[in-house]
Amino acid sequence: MRMCISVVTVWIWFGVCVLMNTKLETSDLRWTIYPSSDPEWEEMSGLDEEGNSVRTFQICPMDTSVSHWLRTRFTPRRGATQVYVEIRFTVMECSAMPSSFRTCKETFNLYYYQSDEDTASSTHPAWMENPYSKVDTVAADFLLRRGGERKSNVKTVRVGPLSKKGFYLAFQAQGACMALLSVRVFFKKCPAVTRAFSSFPETLPHSLVQQAEGVCVTNSAPTGQAPPTMFCGEDGQWVGPPSSTCVCKPGFEPVDSDRCRACGSGQYKASVGGSLCRVCPDNSNTHSPGSSVCLCRPGFHRAANDLPDSSCTRLPSAPRSIVYQINDTVVTLEWSEPLDRGGRSDLSYSVECVRCRGSACVPCADSVTYRPGQVGVAGRRVIIRGLLPHTTYTFTVIAQNGVSAVSHTSPASSSVNITTSRDVAVPVSGIRRTKASESSVSISWTVPPQTQHSIQEYQLRYSLKDQDDGWQYVSSKTNSVVLNDLTRASQYQVQVRARTAAGYGHFSPAANITYEESPSRLLLTGVLVAIGLLILIAVVIVAVFCFRRSSRTRDPDPDKSCQFLMGQGIKVYIDPFTYEDPNEAVREFAKEIDVSFVKIEEVIGAGENRVCDYVSPSLTRVCLSVVGSDVSPALTRLSVCLQLNDGQFTPIQLVGMLRGIASGMKYLSEMSYVHRDLAARNILVNSNLVCKVSDFGLSRFLTENSSDPTYTSSLGGKIPIRWTAPEAIAFRKFTSASDVWSYGIVMWEVMSFGERPYWDMSNQDVINAIEQDYRLPPPPECPASLHQLMLDCWQKERSSRPRFCAIVSALDRLIRNPASLKITGRIPDGPSHPLLDLRPPPPLSHCSSVSDWLRSIKMERYEDSFLQAGFTSIQLISHISTQDLLRIGVTLAGHQKKILSSVQTLRVPGGSLRY
Structure with missing residues (x-):
């Protein structure tokens, strides 16, 4: 009986390259049949279900003891290293065959043979398994029987690896009554x-x-x-x-994550990244699309340190209302602020001085001094000294701001003409120390000769040497003065000037005076210090003696005393780092327990060491780490707990478990310890799903290496490759950042309910894949935000990974916002997920109420205070000041700054609102 059922389906796959498809052939396939002398394979034509003509092969051999082969033509592989073969066929059930088919089979074999040339013939290669390579023994899922449903089978197998230019496929039937309806050979490729x-x-x-x-x-x-x-x-x-x-790039904004569009006219984008184009700042514009900066309009400028997104500003107007005072040759100038500051806050002033005789004016001499300075003065008052008497001066006050240096326009200024007094007192000289006591020193000087006016008063000033900002002033009617409360064994600088009816003269050159303590005073001080030390030593000796005697009286047995204190539940914490040798603290405060009193109940965990549960002499159950034990662990770890409860925990429960693990690692990192073996198998979990980090057999204390605490392992030993950061594998550099990498793997284990990281890949394959930037995909139903946090933990550069404190904060935000856990799948292209996003809060103009605004800047704690103080609308909030915040109760400087910076986004010059 010969049968052929032609049921053909046309498949169209995206990213698939078809090398052979018999459904598209309308003429003879010209395949080779063996044995050729008595061929059993028969090529036939038929119609598929769409009425198209197709070529098929069928066989129902009379002699079932002979292998019947059917080989395709040569098929070039077109660069593919492996191909897929889709076979559509039917097989007759053996029970429906005549009894003469003694060796009937319901399977057939598929082979392939590679070659660089199309050299196959009826005798080459030999018709046997070698040199052919067997692909598979193909069995039918559905068998044909008489009177039954006529249904075909479809099998797809993979052929490879392929290395030569092409290959042949061969079908071997050894007693099967079957039909090949179609054969399609293809390979897959990733589309552009x-x-x-x-x-x-x-x-x-x-x-x-x-x-x-x-x-x-x-x-x-x-x-x-x-x-x-x-x-x-x-x-x-x-x-x-x-x-x-x-x-x-700068000047271009993202569109649909696949192209960058140029900023339009009047817009700009200053930095590289995913931000959008912005409208040009005030007093600036662009000249072409795709601009990264807006150019200032004529008459406006930006300072050298201004940001590209700052507004353009102009020069200030001139200072107003200069007022002066004359005291002999000292002139004090004061003025009012310009009407227009140019739109900037960095306003300063400079003073120019010229001396005029008749119509000729020259710059003032270098001996003229200005206080606080001549240029860059922030205030509006300058004192000028060292002027000549009876001389006319012109002083010009110039207003400047940050754009004065880049502007080609002369700055605005105001001037005033001043004539100094006619007579000046003669300078004083001959300053000397005349007498010194235990608490004071006497200073005198030579009386200067006067030709016109008598001296009315002297003014003396003094300060520690080289400290010109600490002058103290003393007045005297005579040419001497007594200075008190001086610092002993210190050197002072002293200056004196005289005042006549014409005013004060110049200060004399500085004279150096040393104030030293008398020898008798020093001797008395030394005796008193020695007596005080002797009394202190005696008190300490007596106190120690009394304390020890009292301790022996109260509790002669130190062991019993220790047990009594422990029985009362008193816990004393001794920081071993306060001791030069931490072992000394252990010997002083720890008590060694006789091993005969210890009874090990069970082993509850194992790593580098065994962790056991034992009973102490006081019948208290505690944990014990045993080195070198052969007992096996008996406690179910987190990984086992997850596998036993696959799919039974909610996402918020899993995040809570991850938060507990991150909190423990945050504590370890802050104590400068690195775990080195963080994995789900080393996490203990109780019935309340509270997770604790355990198994510290590989933990080490981090040494300080500049700003990068690192532990470098120079010894051998096993490394948990699937959980270890690449720099720790390659260079044995362990830091808290390498623990963060391991924590990302633990996150993947938790969200996959204990799945083995990297599945059945070998350790070397894992190392190679990570080096080529391969990262684990999100587990099924894993929230997108958590997978992004995993990817952040797996940054190649360890400095780019988040710290455990940031991870704890990110997980806290997820717990407070459970709706974010409903977003699953891969992370979309674009900026990173807002778990670790530090973008500024939205501006005040985007908020509809005071409550919304306070929540957006995380200041909702002050909501009732704002409403009680009368700030019930955004309009009122826009005029708030620092004094208002103090009245409301916002006293923290950081909170004040955050609130005022948000309010500033809604203000424009003049205090009006911008909508």
Whole structure:
């Protein structure tokens, strides 16, 4: 009986390259049949279910003891290292065959043979398993029987690896009554794709994963030094996100994550990244699309240290209302602020001085001094000294701000003409120390000769040497003065000037005076100090003697005393780091327990050491770490707990467990310890799902190495490859950042309910994949925010990984916002998830009420205070000041700054609102 059922279906697959498809052939296939002398395979034509003519082969051999072969023509592999063969066929059930079919079978074999040339013939290669390579023994899922449903089978097998230019397929039937309805040979490739502004070409996988190199789209640039790469899987699907992303260049904004659009007229974008174009700041504009900065309008400027997004400003107007005072040759100038500051807050002033005789004016001499200075004066008052008597001066006050240095326009200024007094007192000289006591020193000087006016008073000033800002002033009617409360054994500088009816003269040159304590005073002080030390030593000796005697009286047995204190539940914490030798603290405060009193009940965990549960002499159950024990662990770890409860924990419960683990690691990192073996198997969990970090057999204390505490292992030993950071594997550099990598693996274990990281990949395959920037995909139903946090923990650069304190804060935000856990799947292209996002809060103009605004800036604690103080609308909030915040009760400087900076976004010059 010969039978052929033609049931053909046309498949169209995206990313599939078809090498052979018999459904599309309308003429003879010209396949080779063996044995050719008495061929059993028969090629026939038929119609598929759409009425198209197709070519099929069928066989129902009379002699079932002979192998019947059918070989295809030569098929070039076109660069594929492995191909897929889809076979549509029917097989007759052996029970429906005549009894003469003694060796009837319901299976057939598929082989392949590789060759660089199309050299196969009816005799070459030999018709046997070697040199052919067996692919599979194909069995039918559905067998044909008389009067039954006519249904075909479809099997897809993988053929490879392929290395030569082409190959042949061979079908071997050994007693099967069957029909080959169609054969399709194809391979899969990853299609061209654009992700994260990176364009990847169509890629043919040559292994489990094939790395493809991409290029940034037009008007974008890579974020790192290397071009973006992505892995193409053997199934023709792209694996994971790109290793490094591309971002839009300055002047261009992202559109649909696949192209960058130029900023329009009147817009700009100053930095590289995913931000959008912004409207040009005040008094600036752009001249062409794609601008990274807005140019200032004529008459406006930016200072050298101004940011590109700052408004353009102009020069200030002139100072107003200069007022002066004359005291002999000392002039004090004061003035009012300009009417227009130029739109800037960095206003300062400079003073220019010229001396005029008749119509000729020259700059003032270098001996003229200005206090606080001549240029860059922040205040509006300057004292000028060293002027000549009876001389006319012109003083010019110039207003300046940050753009004065870049402007080509002369700054605005105001001037005033002043004439100094006619007569000046003669300077004083001959300053000397005349007498010194235990508490004072006497200073005198020579009386200067006077030709016109008598001296009315002297003014003396003194300060420690080289401390010109600490002058103290003393007045005297005579040419001597007594100075009190001086610092002993110190050197002072002293100056004196005289005052006549014409005013004060110049201070004399500084004279150095040393004040030394008398020998008798020093001797008395030394005796008193010695007596005080003797009394202190005696008191300490007596106190120690009394304390020891009292201790022996109260409790002669130190062991019993220790047990009594412990029985009362008193816990005393002794910080061993206060001792030069920590072992000394252990010997002084710890008590060794006789091993005969210890009874080990069970082993509750194991790592480098065994952790056991034992009973102490006081019948208290505690934990004990045993080195070198052969007992096996008896406690179910977190990984086992997850596997036994697969799918039974809610996402919020899993996040709570992860938060407990992160909190424990935060404590370890703050204590400068590195765990080195963080994994789900080393986490203990109780019935309340409270997780504790355990198994510290590999933990080490971090040594300080500059700003990067590191533990470097120089010894051998096993390393948990699947949980260990790449720098720790390659260089044995262990830091808290390497523990963060391990924590990311623990997160993956928890969210996959105890799945083995990297599945059945070998350790070497894991190392190679990580080096090529492969990262674990999100487990099923894993929240997108948690997978992003995992990827942050698996940053290649350890300095880019988050710290445990940031991880704890991120998980706290997730726990407070459970709705965010409903977003699952892969992370979309673009900026990172807001778990670790530190972007500023929205401006005040985007909030509809005071309550919404306070919540947006995390200041909701002051909501009742604002409402009780009368600030019930956004309009009122926009006029709030520091004094108002103090009245409301906001006293912390950081909270005041945060609130005022948010309010500032809604203000414009003049205090009005901007909508």
